[in-house]
Amino acid sequence: MSLSQLSPWNIPPELLQAISKYATPTGIADYTALAILLGTGATCLSRGLLWDKPDPYHHLAFEKPQLKDGGLVGANANKETRNIAQRMEETGKNIVVFWGSQSGTAERFAHRLAREIFIRWGQETMTADLSDYDPATISEIPDSKLAIWIVSTYGEGDPSDNTADFWNWITKTDGVSLSNLRYAALGLGNSNYKFYNRVIDVIVEGLEKSGAMSLMPIGKANDAEGATEEDFMAWKDRLFTLFREQLGFQEVEAKYIPSLKIEEDTSLEPIDLHHGEPNSHVDAPKIAAQSSPVRTLSISSSRELFTASDRNCLHMDLDLTSQPELTYKTGDHLAIWPGNPDAEVELLLQVLGISSPRDVPIIIKSVDASTKITIPTPTSVHALFRYYLEICAPVNRDNVRDLAQFAPTPDAKANLTNLGQDRDVYADFINRTHLTLGRLLQLACPNQAWSDLPLAYLVETMPHMRPRYYSISSSSVVSPRKPSITAIVSTAPLPDNPDELVHGVTSNYLLAISQQSRSQPHPYGITYHLNGPSEALAGGKVFAHIRRSKFKLPITSKTPLIMVGAGTGLAPFRAFLSERCQVQKIGKEVGQMILFFGCRQFNEDFIYRQELEEMQSVLGEKLRLVTAFSREKGTPRRYVQDRIAELGDDIVQLIDEGGSFYVCGRAGMAREVWKAVGAAMKTAKGWSDDEVNNWSKAVKRKNKWQEDVWG
Template sequence: MIQIIAAAVAIILAAYLLKDKMISKQEARVPVPAANTATRNIIDKMQSTRKRVIIFYGSQTGTAEEYALKIAKELKHRYGLGVLIADLDDYEYECLPHFHQDWAAVFVMATYGEGEPTDNAVAFMDFLDSPEFEDGADSIPNLKYLLFGLGNKTYTEFNGAARKLDNKLNKLGAIRIGERGEGDDNKSMEEDYLAWKDPAFDALAKSLNIEEGTAAEEADFRVTEISQIPDEKVYLGELSARALHGTKGIHDAKNPYAAPIIKSNDLFKIGTERSCIHTEFSIQDSSLKYQHGDHVGLWPVNAEVYVEETLKILGLSDKRQTVIQIESLDPALAKVPFPQPTNYETAFRHYLDISATVSRQTLALFAKHAPTDQAKCVLSELGSSKEKYKEVVSDHSMRLHEALEHASTETWSIPFEDIISSMPRLSPRYYSISSSPKLNPNAIHITAVVLQYKSAGNANKNVYGLATNYVLNIKQSVNNDSISYSAPVDAQIIAPPQYAIQGPRGAYARDGHFKAPIHVRRSNFRLPNSPKIPIIAVGPGTGIAPFRGFVQERVHLSRRYKEKNGADALNEWGKFYLFYGCRRSDEDFLYKEEWPEYGKELGDSFVMRTAVSRESEKKVYVQDHVWEAREELADAILNKRAYIYICGEASNMARQVEETLQRILGEAKQGTAEVEGAQEIRLLKERNRILTDVWS
């Protein structure tokens, strides 16, 4: 009896301790109506919802989920199919061998890092390798599937997660019923998707014995304007129920933390044509924790000029404050993508991404709502012709309101439910954290170059990176700047747009103090546990960001070592080689004053080599310094088990650094770069001794 009572008390205590986490998860989903999710058995779910197609997505930043929604909506509207959308992390798969013969699955798989599955797909991929499937080809013979992968060709393993999944399913007897689609984010993911979908959907229709044109056109959502509702119940930019109600709880991607800005300053010399912002966010009063190498997700807002122009072209300027309630007409297919009730202005400022180049598919869908026949023809052509879309929209970086204005300056009466269905949600932008929690336990630092350039098709049109210009606005406000930097008269600086950085209900700007919503995303970009293992880190430009955190991590550890073992304690440490690159040593050398101070603490264990590309006739880059140090680097890699880290631009720098390492290792093995060097690089990647954090 005593044991039973003790067990009951333990259960009650555990439930009490976990209540905040449970409440947080529930409240974070309050604005999003959902179908019955009581079961984690995917077969039961399909049967109870009477669906014939299930779309699984593996998504890290939300893009794969967006494509899953696109596929679901088109299958429903084209064939009248009942479709279920499933996060791979939300279900158990022991029942997968019982998948029905007249069902089909669609997998939309993003690749994270160097060929790895996204966080929500790891458990599923591991499950496919489990002892449950010892029978191999006889394990899941009824599973028929389509597969579309999202990747980037600048990474080593293009669409690695999708290709690995395809191989696993094939070995277990599943049947792919169409060509595997592979989207390339470095060029045009949208065009890759459009080229894949029609043949894939035809194959699916043939497999399920269904015909096109049998479905009535139905909306995914119902939008109702509300005249009477308490202001405190309306979302005005809050990203979660906790933020709206002011309740405490964990902070994550579903409930970002409004982090106070400690400081924000420009790292580039005044007078240069570019700006690089160092910003420090306080996490002292939050539940946020981070490790060196992690990423921080920053939730920006759209520039005010885009909000105003979008409201105007859609005829909603006078109704901007009208409160709207959004209902999903098929919660299993289409979740309401943002918190509500809200109003039109808030939706365009905080929740829908109207800053990005509008997609060709969206233009094709909106053509039917054109105010004139001529406008309908213009938008239809942009939506149907890949070449015309590139010439008019893509090359000019046209946003939604600009593309609509191009077709007609008259008001476009596009139902808001169609806007919700077609426009992507405004998602967080991720930055490598440039600090260490050991030296900065209550703060997260980021290092971001402000993205401003002229569009490819129009030298008079300015294009602004959404999040970095949002950060620039914060920096200006924190420092009470009227401009971000003082440039030469002939520098042709682009003035940044203005953003509503005050946040919902002014919550992010009070009494001269500013905040921004953030959350932490875990990374595998980690130092080895032992400081005796050598480190080779290559990061030009803002690629230096995570390595600043790495070095700070080592500085903290060195202080403990020396305190415990004396001044000579670091003699046994492996060397930390840091290869950094900038244009000019007196303009854009990031954290120039800090590195000598770190060097004093780390002594001979820290070696920094800086490539300055524009101070001599011959341009010098990081890969040049890597080659110059080839003998000691080869020894560190082959004999001392060094770890290699590369951070920065992927298509040129990262590729060239890897090619240089391949040459070094090929020479050290008394062979060639193409054979022995390539083999060593493969082995290092398999053993996770080459890690990259790169972007296109």
């Protein structure tokens, strides 16, 4: 008998008779058992429908009322529209300031500008993350309103992550009318990069092509000489002149009008608070997708790479073992979330006169529906100053002037007003004094607390803490669970006061951790609460996350590589070479490689020298190491671009063989490297400048030229 013949529709009659003989109830016991079985089954099937229905309000018993209004839960509870015109109408806004930011500067400027427009001109103004709204809806903004763009350019003319959707729309859209749109625009860039402020140029070109009307010439801030702040303020002054003379806005006396309110709530317990843990859920989904969640990672080992006694460069190995969901790929970045140094935290608490109630629970709420809260709440003042605000950042001139209204004495008010209004006086002052908020307040009024300075003002105006990104210097093939970073410790004297040093927050935070592991103090006596909020970082841990990068090795190991790095720009190439060594060890062919590395001196800061020599012995003739030392005694200064010029023919040959070119380090170095390579191609090929430029665009489009640069 086949299986098909035993299906429910083909059971033989004699078999059915046999089954029914034993399956038919014959007594009270059988009927009782059958009733129980049927009842039990019906009860199970009806659970949640007829009985034991979940209480739809059960969760309210566990909600904290204080989180509903203004807290992160409340801020994200109602999904906002992605139509910017509709949002402006709903919130009664006349002006929108769009921002596109990679490091946070453009975002900070956008919030400053919106706040000042409201305070000085009485115009209802909102800020808008470009990734939060549908780009096409800008066409619905009526001509009675005004749009402003503040957008940064980074890398090789690239838009920031949160600008990507708008960038794709403005560069590809056709036939869309923006004739009703009135706008102004400011770009943030660095002339050390080849494509200086390209993003704002492309955006303005797209707006004008669609008929939008610019109310003033495009503004451009240049960070090459650290002038971004003053360039922004000069552009803002021109914008306000436009408001006064062309738009007829009436300027009013500038007084602080909070967009946030901060309330104490002593009913909250410590377990209810955010004590300094980073908030990794404020980015738009597409941006957040580029990074892992923030986790606590152990530093398994650290060592000093410099031999100079007055400078430090750290190699740190981190451990992903406790975070199995975290992975990285060779070329990715690792972000470190720092804490502020003890001295600056204590100074600020002292000058504000809030040293004692530092741990009282506070809740941050929005006064304006268009204001987003990006600091975790509820929290405490102590956590704010230690982990959530950049209290070590220099105070900009706008804020110096604004702080005068809260001054405890007339003299302090007059001094701050003068310092904030006069560009030259301010520049001279900050060249001699590291102007953090705590130091400024103490200098302005040494003997009195700034008790009238609202905490909400500081949360609104001070930069919020952001992570610092480091190129991962290990290979995910060789060391999949232990990524490493290479961090030079930033400590620099002031231009006009060599005795006063400015210490980079994150690099010195890492140095303090490294020194603690060896039971040694920080070289400059800087201390941090290294155990972190709620002792979460005890035992040598950091808050960190991994960010994906496009700075990747070619798919095939046969592809030749030209790598150029200066200082800690060597970090990703250590990873590349480590991976190529491993590939060769398992019998696969690897392509020809040249590594150009530059530093000051051979004996003091040639990082990873022994490792590079070992890799060279493994790879043999496949790897050529070319060095350049800029401060070697008895020899002329040489930089990596000089060595590239010397070996131009070899580089052209590898490029012709399909080689990929990589540059990592400062933007100024990358620009000079590009000039040297372009000159070599021009000489070898007999090309014109236009032909070199066309080749440049082609290799970058094919990802055959990649850069990981900064500053």
